[in-house]
Amino acid sequence: MRYFVEFSYFGKNYHGWQKQPNAISVQQVLEDTFSTFFRKSIDLVGAGRTDAGVHAKQMFAHFDGEPIEDIPNALHRLNSFLPDDIAVHHILQVNDEAHARFDAVSRTYEYWVVENKNPFYIDAAYYLKNQPDVEAMNEAAAMLLDYQDFECFSKSNTDVKTYICHLEKAVWERKDDQLVFTITADRFLRNMVRAVVGTLLEVGKGKWTKADVKSVINSKDRSKAGPSVPAKGLYLTSVLYPDKIYK
Known part of the structure; x- marks a missing residue:
């Protein structure tokens, strides 16, 4: 089952969205948090890249996983795990072919x-x-x-x-x-x-x-x-x- 997640972040402490081998990124922090919460490896595909230090008031990524029965509770718990400069706002079920990057208009x-x-x-x-x-x-x-x-x-x-x-x-x-x-x-x-x-x-x-x-x-x-x-x-x-x- 595929989901879109909507989130925001203040980029000062991050080397952009995309994972990098020797630097902290927003993608890495979110994937680690989601993987811990869902107790399985979660890969997030973002709507695009932001460079080091850039902020996002609205950003999306998609991931695949099992059905989420209580999305409000999941959001509350995910935000309790995340650092103060990253917040998750919505998790939305989408079509299995939906793509956070390629479907953005x-x-x-x-x-x-x-x-x-x-x-x-x-x-x-x-x-x-x-x-x-x-x-x-x-x-x-x-x-x-x-x-x-x-x-x-x-x-x-x-x-x-x-x-x-x-x-x-x-x-x-x-x-x-x-x-x-x-x-x-x-x-x-x-x-x-x-x-x-x-x-x-x-x-x-x-x-x-x-x-x-x-x-x-x-x-x-x-x-x-x-x-x-x-x-x-x-x-x-x-x-x-x-x-x-x-x-």
């Missing part, structure tokens, strides 16, 4: 910037000392929706077969004391969002124009794009699936 990330020094955001947002030109950044961000090949924003030496991503949204908004960049697409390349944000901030600082960003995208060269902003400001906020996968 869209993913949304937010990047948080603060413009005033705030100790409560030290591990949760990027402190930018000078106020950027948000209107100029939004003009450049809107232009991204006209493109599909984002090789210029991809981490070098990756094993991806295509750099094509279909963007639905890319916008900067002021929310309370934060400047938040929200971006939605069917898929993202490794390090893509942090590179996009770094590039748009170059526009916000007045160093680049919208035309410069066009040249970067057309170059397909990561070295031409802006610097990657720190991981601590990045949040995976939503992963959407078609209703047909659920039982």
Whole structure:
């Protein structure tokens, strides 16, 4: 029987989602906890990767196991075993062919910037000392929706077969004391969002124009794009699936 698990985590203490031989990951902690609770080896297949230090407000993974008779009790006990920076929210029965990664139709990330020094955001947002030109950044961000090949924003030496991503949204908004960049697409390349944000901030600082960003995208060269902003400001906020996968 296949289940989807919905969870969240604060990524400061982890080297990303994916298991690694010599570093602690969210996947490893969850698999160890699930295996202990269900008293059998549990393998979790995540909706995607997040890099070291990146957070997730909503993340999904699937696993196979025996029928779970009391899901609310299972959630309560799993959360009692998990560290404070990881929480499991839902366990949902899905079709046996449902896949947490391949069936996702869209993913949304937010990047948080603060413009005033705030100790409560030290591990949760990027402190930018000078106020950027948000209107100029939004003009450049809107232009991204006209493109599909984002090789210029991809981490070098990756094993991806295509750099094509279909963007639905890319916008900067002021929310309370934060400047938040929200971006939605069917898929993202490794390090893509942090590179996009770094590039748009170059526009916000007045160093680049919208035309410069066009040249970067057309170059397909990561070295031409802006610097990657720190991981601590990045949040995976939503992963959407078609209703047909659920039982």
